[in-house]
Amino acid sequence: MKKLVVLTGAGISAESGIKTFRDSDGLWEGHDVMEVASPIGWNKNKELVLDFYNKRRRQLHEVAPNEGHFQLAELEKYFNVQIITQNVDNLHEKAGSSNILHLHGELFKVRSTKNIDYILDWKHDLNVGDCDENGHQLRPHIVWFGEDVPAIEEAIVHCEQADYLAVIGTSLQVYPAAGLLRYTYTDTPIFYIDPKPAILHSVANPLTVISKRASEGVAHLKELLMKKD
Structure with a gap:
């Protein structure tokens, strides 16, 4: 898988x-x-x-998870899904995702x-x-500004192991999270889902931009991945 x-x-x-x-x-x-x-x-x-x-x-x-969260949980039927989130909420957990790494901590x-x-x-x-x-x-x-991000090393390992990388709902302006893309192999396909996608500078990987909200974009991501697999 x-x-x-x-x-x-x-x-x-x-x-x-x-x-x-x-x-x-x-x-x-x-x-x-x-x-x-x-x-x-x-x-x-x-x-x-x-x-x-x-x-x-x-x-x-x-609040409750939206279709984007549920679709990510659904993808576990077909892929070994590892979520790395900058969010401090528990919506991925509520939606049923199994493997979640919180970079910036958790409110609960x-x-x-x-x-x-x-x-x-x-x-x-x-x-x-x-x-x-x-x-x-x-x-x-x-994790507050000026503090170390303890989970970043684990996140790097996951990115190094990725067959596919999806970026959802982030402009990747906050480091060290923004630097994670650099740890994928250059032939690893990257999918970027955002209704107003930022320009991802210095990305040498194959890049597919899905200009949709997560609730719609993850469903489209699934279609693309199933064709590749």
Whole structure:
């Protein structure tokens, strides 16, 4: 069974009603990104940061996967599908996908501020005073700007093993995720699904652009892959 690696971004979740955080003026829900998504912001105002992510977490209880998510799960019947997502929601899991690597963390998890390996499932609000077993404050299990991306090495290995790579709903502007395409073999076909696709610079691979939303584009991707296989 051939390996299909799928890199997903905010575009696929936006179809389910999840806001993409960043507005046209560059603000995240009215906040400068450094206020709510950086260690500096956390140290400056923990209450603000926790409130920001509590609102995002609450929203996950109200949204559902869209057809793009379900179609990716369906592809597991025909391919060894590995999803690498920049999203922090759980919509791929809800849709039934089996192999999901979250590059930037997960909203339904929290971790200790002192022990990065102390991670808990967390479905409700997180507040100042919520601590690990040693009394250290818990924080969102989110990779903030300026922090390392622990999962990137595993993501690179998957891209190196890919027979096909699909990029869905991301302009690939945020590194290190944006650099993952470079780790595929140059003869590995890349499929780019986005209603307003960005220009993928320095891509030597065979490239197919599907200018559709994920809910429509993944179905088209399936048709193309089944013809190739």
